[in-house]
Amino acid sequence: xxGKVIEGDAERDAIHVAxxxxxxxxxxxxxxxxxxxxxxxxxxxxQAIGIVDPFLKECVYAGTCIYVCLFPETVTGMRxxxxxxxxDNSADKSAESDSVVYxxxxxxxxxxxxxxxxxxxxxxxxxxxxxxxxxxxxxxEAYGQCNEEVFWKxxxxxxxxxxxxxxxxxxxxxxxx
Numbered sequence: 001x002x003g004k005v006i007e008g009d010a011e012r013d014a015i016h017v018a019x020x021x022x023x024x025x026x027x028x029x030x031x032x033x034x035x036x037x038x039x040x041x042x043x044x045x046x047q048a049i050g051i052v053d054p055f056l057k058e059c060v061y062a063g064t065c066i067y068v069c070l071f072p073e074t075v076t077g078m079r080x081x082x083x084x085x086x087x088d089n090s091a092d093k094s095a096e097s098d099s100v101v102y103x104x105x106x107x108x109x110x111x112x113x114x115x116x117x118x119x120x121x122x123x124x125x126x127x128x129x130x131x132x133x134x135x136x137x138x139x140x141e142a143y144g145q146c147n148e149e150v151f152w153k154x155x156x157x158x159x160x161x162x163x164x165x166x167x168x169x170x171x172x173x174x175x176x177x
Contacts, residue, residue, distance in 0.1 A: 017069050017070070017072075018050075018069070018070040018074075018075040018084065019053075019067040019068065019069050019070065020036075020050075020067065020068050020070065020084070020087060021065055021066070021067055021068075022034075022036060022040065022041060022042040022065070022066060022067075022068050023040070023041045023042065023063060023064070023065055023066075024041065024042050024052075024060050024061065024062055024063065024064045024065075024066055025037055025039070025041035025042060025043035025045075025062060026043065026044070026061075026062050027059055027060070027061050027062065028042060028044065028052045028059060028060050028066070029052065029059045030052055030053060030054050030055065030056040030057070030058075030059070031051050031052060031054040032044055032051060032052045033048035033050070033051055034046075034048060034049070034050065034051065034052055034068055035047045035048050035049050035086065036049060036068070036086045036087065042066060042068050048071075049068070049070055049071060049074065049084065049086050050068045050069050050070040050071050050074075051068070051069050051071075052066055052068065052069075053066055053067045053068070053069060054069065070084060098154075098157075099153075099154035099155075099157035099158045100114075100158055102150075102151075102154045103117060103118075103154055103155065103158060106142060106146065106151065109138065109142040110133075110138050110139035110141075110142040110143070110173075111133070111136055111138040111139065112133075112138075112139055118158075118159060120139075120172055120173075121155055121159065121161055121172055122159070122161060123172075124164070124167070124169070124172035125161040125162065125163070125164055126161075128164065128167055128168050128169070129169075130168075130169040130171070130172055130173065130174040131172060131173050131174065132173075132174045132175075132176055133173065133176070134176065135176075137175055137176065139173040140171070140173040140174065140175055143171050143172065143173050144171075148163075
């Protein structure tokens with residue numbers, strides 16, 4: 001993990017680092033600790049939440065838009081699109097809220113609970129498993145009647161999961177035959 005010394009064996013790896021665009025409030029140096037001030041600007045005089053893009057080759061001046069790399073283990077909901085208490089996430093919440101409403105309505109039409117639906121989708125996307133619904137084919141029928149592109153857009157917004165490009169199954173739901 002970055003930000004800590006390595007103890008024991010370590011291997012090469014790749015990591016996700018949460019980044020956010022911000023306007024520099026003043027002259028900033030690559031790797032300098034900054035927080036986000038009341039104007040939404042990267043500022044070294046407020047509580048630090050991350051560092052200025054450490055890969056910049058030179059300092060930047062006030063008014064320059066840069067990336068702030070947030071400290072490890074400080075963001076929530078990491079799915080390539082994250083949230084952090086220092087940033088306004090209302091637009092994200094609105095899109096996620098619309099998608100949650102869509103998926104809850106789909107779950108209801110499919111005679112599934114919302115949590116069941118999310119588990120089924122995770123198993124399909126991560127483990128190539130389909131779901132066979134006992135006693136009804138409501139889930140398979142609901143999927144057959146929906147716009148798949150819209151369905152998967154909402155799934156990705158809520159869960160970060162994408163429809164597998166290659167799968168043994170054409171859909172997450174299967175008939176009981």
